[in-house]
Amino acid sequence: MRLRTSLSLLAFATAIPLIAFALLAADLVVKQENESLLNAAKARNRALMSAADGIVTDAIDTLQALSTTSELEKDDLRTFHALAQRVLATQATWNNLLLHDAEGRQLVNASLPWGTALLPKPVSPESIARAISTGRPTVEDLTVAPLLHNRLSLPVRVPVIRDGKVAYVLTAALDPAAFQRLLGAQDVPFGWVSGLVDGRGRYIARTPFKNPGSMAGKEYIDHVRSGPREGWYHGTTLDGYDTYSAYFRSDLTGWSIGYALPTTLITGGSQRAAWLMIFGAISSLAAALGIGVWLVRRIANPMSELAAAAETMGEFPASLRVASTIDEVSKLSTALNRASIGLAERDRELRQSREELREQAAELLRENANKSRFLALLSHELRNPLAPLRIGLAVLARQSDRKRAEDTRAMMERQVAHLVRLIDDLLDMSRIDRGVLELRRERVSVDSVVANAVEMVKPEIEKKQQQVTVCGDEASALFVDGDPVRLCQILSNLLSNACKFTPIGGHVELMVRAEGDDVLIAVSDEGIGFEAKDSSRIFEMFVQLEESKTQSTTGLGVGLPIARSLVEMHGGRLTAESPGLGHGATFTVRLPTAPAPKGVALRIVAESSEHGKGRVLVVDDNLDAADSLGELLRLNDFEVRVSYDAAEALEVAASFRPDVAFIDLNMPKMGGIDLAKSLQSETWAQRLVLIALTGMGQQKDLDLTRTAGFRAHLVKPAKLDDIVRLASGDTPNNIVPIRAEQKGDESRAS
Numbered sequence: 001m002r003l004r005t006s007l008s009l010l011a012f013a014t015a016i017p018l019i020a021f022a023l024l025a026a027d028l029v030v031k032q033e034n035e036s037l038l039n040a041a042k043a044r045n046r047a048l049m050s051a052a053d054g055i056v057t058d059a060i061d062t063l064q065a066l067s068t069t070s071e072l073e074k075d076d077l078r079t080f081h082a083l084a085q086r087v088l089a090t091q092a093t094w095n096n097l098l099l100h101d102a103e104g105r106q107l108v109n110a111s112l113p114w115g116t117a118l119l120p121k122p123v124s125p126e127s128i129a130r131a132i133s134t135g136r137p138t139v140e141d142l143t144v145a146p147l148l149h150n151r152l153s154l155p156v157r158v159p160v161i162r163d164g165k166v167a168y169v170l171t172a173a174l175d176p177a178a179f180q181r182l183l184g185a186q187d188v189p190f191g192w193v194s195g196l197v198d199g200r201g202r203y204i205a206r207t208p209f210k211n212p213g214s215m216a217g218k219e220y221i222d223h224v225r226s227g228p229r230e231g232w233y234h235g236t237t238l239d240g241y242d243t244y245s246a247y248f249r250s251d252l253t254g255w256s257i258g259y260a261l262p263t264t265l266i267t268g269g270s271q272r273a274a275w276l277m278i279f280g281a282i283s284s285l286a287a288a289l290g291i292g293v294w295l296v297r298r299i300a301n302p303m304s305e306l307a308a309a310a311e312t313m314g315e316f317p318a319s320l321r322v323a324s325t326i327d328e329v330s331k332l333s334t335a336l337n338r339a340s341i342g343l344a345e346r347d348r349e350l351r352q353s354r355e356e357l358r359e360q361a362a363e364l365l366r367e368n369a370n371k372s373r374f375l376a377l378l379s380h381e382l383r384n385p386l387a388p389l390r391i392g393l394a395v396l397a398r399q400s401d402r403k404r405a406e407d408t409r410a411m412m413e414r415q416v417a418h419l420v421r422l423i424d425d426l427l428d429m430s431r432i433d434r435g436v437l438e439l440r441r442e443r444v445s446v447d448s449v450v451a452n453a454v455e456m457v458k459p460e461i462e463k464k465q466q467q468v469t470v471c472g473d474e475a476s477a478l479f480v481d482g483d484p485v486r487l488c489q490i491l492s493n494l495l496s497n498a499c500k501f502t503p504i505g506g507h508v509e510l511m512v513r514a515e516g517d518d519v520l521i522a523v524s525d526e527g528i529g530f531e532a533k534d535s536s537r538i539f540e541m542f543v544q545l546e547e548s549k550t551q552s553t554t555g556l557g558v559g560l561p562i563a564r565s566l567v568e569m570h571g572g573r574l575t576a577e578s579p580g581l582g583h584g585a586t587f588t589v590r591l592p593t594a595p596a597p598k599g600v601a602l603r604i605v606a607e608s609s610e611h612g613k614g615r616v617l618v619v620d621d622n623l624d625a626a627d628s629l630g631e632l633l634r635l636n637d638f639e640v641r642v643s644y645d646a647a648e649a650l651e652v653a654a655s656f657r658p659d660v661a662f663i664d665l666n667m668p669k670m671g672g673i674d675l676a677k678s679l680q681s682e683t684w685a686q687r688l689v690l691i692a693l694t695g696m697g698q699q700k701d702l703d704l705t706r707t708a709g710f711r712a713h714l715v716k717p718a719k720l721d722d723i724v725r726l727a728s729g730d731t732p733n734n735i736v737p738i739r740a741e742q743k744g745d746e747s748r749a750s
Helices: 003-066 077-090 125-134 176-184 218-226 263-310 327-381 386-397 403-434 446-456 458-463 484-501 546-550 559-569 623-635 646-656 672-680 699-708 720-728
Strands: 094-101 106-109 143-145 151-162 165-174 193-197 203-207 230-236 242-249 256-262 442-445 467-472 479-482 507-515 518-524 573-577 586-594 615-619 639-643 660-663 689-694 712-715
Touching: 003 077, 003 151, 003 165, 003 176, 003 193, 003 230, 003 242, 003 256, 003 263, 077 094, 077 106, 094 151, 125 151, 125 165, 151 176, 165 176, 176 193, 176 203, 193 218, 218 230, 218 242, 218 256, 242 263, 256 263, 403 559, 442 446, 442 484, 446 458, 446 467, 446 479, 446 484, 446 507, 446 518, 458 484, 479 484, 484 507, 484 518, 484 559, 484 586, 559 573, 559 586, 615 623, 615 646, 623 639, 623 720, 639 646, 646 660, 646 672, 660 672, 660 720, 672 689, 672 699, 689 699, 699 712, 712 720
Parallel strands: 467 507, 615 639, 615 660, 660 689, 689 712
Antiparallel strands: 094 106, 094 165, 143 151, 151 165, 193 203, 193 256, 230 242, 242 256, 442 479, 479 586, 507 518, 518 586, 573 586
């Protein structure tokens, strides 16, 4: 393809997507407008039908009140006739008030004087029979009243029940004019149609007006009877208007209401947009054609000359000069001329080294493939080595060594803790974004959450010689329904943030108070603060305000977004406010309160082992993890046996009979779940405490360990204090335990 053709196509290719996008945008806007019109018609239908149902419901309520009058109780029909006339005079929407007996004979007609001969048979026996058989109110379609000059009415019937049987049937004959007034008040524009239709397809009321009792259009009746309760269709009205009609059918009466919009209102926008887009497309293509011609003259002609001269590259002397007003073309001509001189020599050198380059390329491909496999393996195995690394550091701390080794160990411990914190934060944010983070809810004391959070940030507070004050309402009397681990994570995150930005020797305040049905926990600091415009932005992912970058701080900018997401998952809100730069900040957590629990949580681990005197079995197919954990426990005066697979563990346990067993779940041949079941089947293992120490921490893993009888579930890399305290029979507050079953309470993972 020639350059001039490519330039022309480039101009067209630039214009065509713009035209296509404009067409799609216009079509989308028109469709949204049309959908809005139809939705408005549907909403209007629902509102009108609700008003019509309200008239019927009011009639039913009035009839039910009449059914309990003393006149009916005494069968004093003459006195009831007088009462019925007084009631009828107060009902503007009623034509008549009737009373029938259980055989359908008319006993009272409020529109006629007492003693007037009444109809021996009802006009609509089906609705009376239905009211008697069901014992429930019924609503009839349009019916004529022979004794009242065949006036059209809408009978609403309510059975009068005595001793479990229907004694009478009260009937309110509703006036169709009441519904006509309801529709007339809507001020329907010319060409639009609105109508209320009974179950037989006859108009009760209509705008523009049509006599009540006249039939609605066949299209409308067919769609209402065969379609869903609410819908719309394209058709023609009785007046010959081409419309889009929305309809809605009442569950109370079986009547329907329709609202027809002129078709031009729906399709007119599309047509106007289509003509406008056609004109715009023609104009854009014409402009693209002009641009293409201009580009051809400016670029293609000099490039054609340059291409013809380039055929002599590599020959000497070089002659590749082409005159052009375009700087880039002139520079290209000069560069090609210089390149031609050295091309012949370089071509000879390249031919000599071609084979060598081919071998190097193959080697690079192999190395790249190895690198990809290594990165994949590293990313998969990154978490597992953290556990033996942390345990090994603890072992190193208890050995006699030089000060430099101690300093190195401390540095490594800090870096490992920092790495774990970063990984956990990124994993939490990933789980929140994908909607897979699960809360293990229980009734939690606010006092315990505050105490645990303060304990977790205590090293940071002491390092900066700061003071933390907890004040406000009695936190021990306040409870929330939430995940204690995640709630502690929220508060410790806010406290850590406050300590980070508060100067050395500063003050951090944590205030707890009840406000209505909520508990408020506010963390205030004396740090750098922020401007009011940043109060929402501060919770965005990876955001660090400019003023905070002047501080010597670390972090990825995910702590506050995680805290806010966790609070919202608990049904609460997290807000931030500051008087301004240099005046500190306050972060407020608002959570719904919960009543105090009735039961008391059980201990997580058995009471048989005393610190430093228990027998502990460690089972893990990762040799480093198993050996380092065993060494840590021995340094804490435990008697320890280590096994690297389940079969060996069963043999060791039979003779060793441990008090506590730390078991990895994912092992070859026999996994940790099966091993736990086998151990528990032994008669000596009645007091054996099983603790899962694994890299798997999803809800399904917790469910498996709970079912298998494990008493706690730790996720690698676990905190060393948690491991030692569990082995000693103590209960750490910051692990993910599986509580023992208690009578009256459901066992759950917390």
